[in-house]
Structure formats: structure tokens, C-alpha cells
Amino acid sequence: MSSNSTDQNVAAAQAMLASDKLPFHRKLTYGFTDMAGNLLYTLIGSYMLYFFTNVFGLDVGTAGALLLLGRFIDALGAPVMGVLVDHTHSKYGKNRPWFLWMALPFTISVWLLFTTPALGSTAKIIYAGAMYIIAELTYTALSTPITSVLPNLSANSDERTSANSIRMVLGNVGNFFAVTFVMPLASALGNGNERRGWSLAVGLYAVIAFIVLMIAFLDMREKNIGEEKIITIRESVKATKNNWPWVLIVLANLLLWTAYSARNAALPYYFQYNLDNKSLISIFNGFSIIQILGMASVPFVVKYLHKWGTTILMLSLTMIGQIWIGFAGTNVTSALVGWCLACIGSGSAMTMFFSMVGDTVDFGEWKNGIRANGFLTAMGASFCIQMGSGIGSFIAARILAAFGFTAAKAVQAAESLTAISFTFIWVPVIIYALSALCMVFYRKWEKHEPVVTEELAERRAQEEAETVK
Secondary structure, three states, X not given: OOHHHHHHHHHHHHHHHHHOOOOHHHHHHHHHHHHHHHHHHHHHHHHHHHHHHHHHOOOHHHHHHHHHHHHHHHXXXXXXXXXXXXXXXXXXXXXXXXXXHHHHHHHHHHHHHOOOOOXXXXXXXXXXXXXXXXXXXXXXXXXXXXXXXXXXHOOOHHHHHHHHHHHHHHHXXXXXXXXXXXHHHHHHHHOOOHHHHHHHHHHHHHHHHHHHHHHHHHHOOOOOOOOOOOOOHXXXXXXXXXXXXXXXXXXXHHHHHHHHHHHHHHHHHHXXXXXXXXXXXXXXXXXXXXXXXXXHHHHHHHHHHHHXXXXXXXXXXXXXXXXXXXXXXXXXXXXXXXXXXXXXXXXXXXXXXXXHHHHHHHHHHHHXXXXXXXXXXXXXXXXXXXXXXXXXXXXXXXXXXXXXXXXXXXXXXXXXHHHHHHHHHHHHHHHHHHHHHXXXXXXXXXXXXXXXXXXXXXXXXXXXXXXXX
């Protein structure tokens, strides 16, 4: 190839990246996908263990085992879902049709999960386990394209970061309404019947989530859907070869979700039993909306600290907040300050991981010549959420069970209270620190991103030029 042709391709690639802007309304409706997902899924992450023990009627050991088993099965479904996305070919694209196909199964299955049927003890365990697995699988089928569609919305890394930040902010709005109002709403609708109240409250949320998902589907667009070729399972796996930034993101994100889920699983018990104030559950969960401040600031912080530095900063802020809560003790005001710090940090770190896993798709294409959006993002996002949530909830359940917790006791023994406090405050700190360590090693790969982005753009410009000829 002549130097003149090379210069033309470089210029075309730079112009392509500069002009690849994503309309604000599309960034907004992209965020609707996560808002709808979180409106229901955060109920599972925040209240599932509590619901199983204190409403559904399972003992904490059985509940913990179900959560781990269900998450393990669903985590295995994440790479399968990624391959399915990579093999999807329709007029809507690879990812977009899944929002249409999975909206109804997802919303109905979550509603059934929080509905308590009149069954015997063994049948109830089977029902709980089956509905939990189904709800998790349908969420995986929905959440995988939410993440994997991002690289197809724009090739511009800044536009992706901006769209992902809006997505995380709106996802947090869904999280806020879910965790803040579900318990008061269930109490009001149940009118003394807690099981009926939870079923009606989650049913209402399910209807809203379905409508929001349909709006997102109708507005979303994927680029170059006619040009994308279907890749084999072997090629999908090959995209991970020597993709070290992807390996680090998977490990770091898995640790983050393990810590986050252990904290959330222990939260209702901490306020109900340790602080003897059940109303604080909704209040503190409501204040988690403050993490929007961190999520919205991510694109600006990244400009100064880069992605790896921003992630470490946010994880450190999370750990400081957790430790603050530990030293606050029964001082609710002080604990709330620590909680806000922890929420800002954890929410922003999640934003970073969802953004960076999209960058590893580019690295896989640059390194191996294979663009496996679905598989790489499924493992980097959905697998981490599912597996990390299962491990985190299981850790919480096992610690509580080991120290004699039982929902049948209105007042827990001192050992149980200590176990609840340790699980809520200190277990997450330890695991968040390990996640931050992974990002120290990610630094060298982030420095290489400009080369990857420009060379990929040059390849595409060259392909377009050859097609025209």
C-alpha cells in the first residue's frame, strides 16, 4: 500500500471517529434499559435473602444454598447468552431484538419470584429455587445485550463513556425506586398480609419495567448491522486469547459484585436487628440515589485520572465509607454519611467496569481479528453480576448461619449481631481492596488504548475504501 493511501486511510479513520456522535435522546433511551432492569433486579440483589427468610419462610441456610446454586447456574448461562448474541442476525441488529424478546419473560418471572404460593415446605423450596433460576436467566438474557450493544452504538470511546454514564445514572433511578419504596408499598398494599403485599408491589414494578423496555427497544439503533458477520463459538472464545485487559476487568468486576452483594444481603438484617430500626432499611436504601453524583462525574474525572485511576479512587471511597459506618456504631447520622460515601464510590466503580469491558472488545478485535461483543461483554458484565451476587449472598448467609441467626427470633444473640455487623461492614472492605489491586495492573493496558482505537479505525477505513473500488 502506498504512503498516500495510508495517509488517506488515517485521515478517514480520524474523521470517522470525530463524527461518530450518539444523539442525546438515544443515550437516554439506552439508559432506559438499565433503569427497567434495575427496577426489578435490584429487588433480587437487595432483598432476596431477606424475602426468603422473613417473608417466604425459608431458613437462612437453605436460602443461602438456593442463592448460590441459582447464581452458579445462571452464571454459566452468561457465556452461552453471549454466544447467542454474537450469532443473532436480524434487521434490528445483534442486541436490540433481545429487549423485545425478553421484556415479558423477565418481568413476569421476577413477579412470580416474589409471590408466595400455598405449598408444602418441600414444594416451596422447589418453587423458590426454580423461579429464582428462571428470573436470573431471563435477566442474563436482557442484561447481556445491554452491555454488548454499547460498542455497536458508537466507535467513539468518549461517546461510549458518556452513554454508559447516563445509563448508570438512569439505572440508579430504577434502583432508587425499587429499594426505597418496595417495603412501604408492600406494607400498604398487603394491609397486614406481607406475602400479598410483596406480590402486588413487585407486580406493579413489573408492569412499569415492561413499558420502559419497549420504549428503549423502539428508539435504539445499532450501526453497521448489515455488515456484521456471525462468528462461531470457537471464534468467540479465541477473542479472549492474550486479551489481558479483559481478564483483569472480569476478575475486578467479579470481586466488586461479590463485595456489593454481601453488603446488600446483610443490610436489612443490620438495621432490623443491630440498630433495632426496620424503617432505616428503606431510608438508607433511598439515600443510595446519591451515587448518581459519582456516576455523572465519571466522564470528567476520567479526563484527569484516566479509567484505571478513577476506578481505584472510587473503590477507595467505597472502602472509606464502609469503615466510616463501622466506627459510627449506633450514630445513625454519622453512619448515613459513611453510607453516602460508599454508595458514590461503588456506583461509580460499576460505571467504570461496564465502560471498560466495551474497550476490551476492541482489544480482542485488534489482537485476534475477532469482534466478539456478546461473549466478551457477557463474561465481563453478566457473568460477574450473577456469579459475584451469588458468592456474596452465599458468604453473607453462611456467616449468619454459622453464628446462629434465625428469622424466628425477634431478638438475635450477641454472636449473631456481631456476624451481621462484620458481614455488612468489613467483608466488603476486604473484597473491594482486592478489586482495586487488579486495576493497578490494568494501567499498562489502558495506555495502549489509543493505538488500538486508531488502528481499528484505519482497518475499517481501508475496508470501506476497498469496497468502493
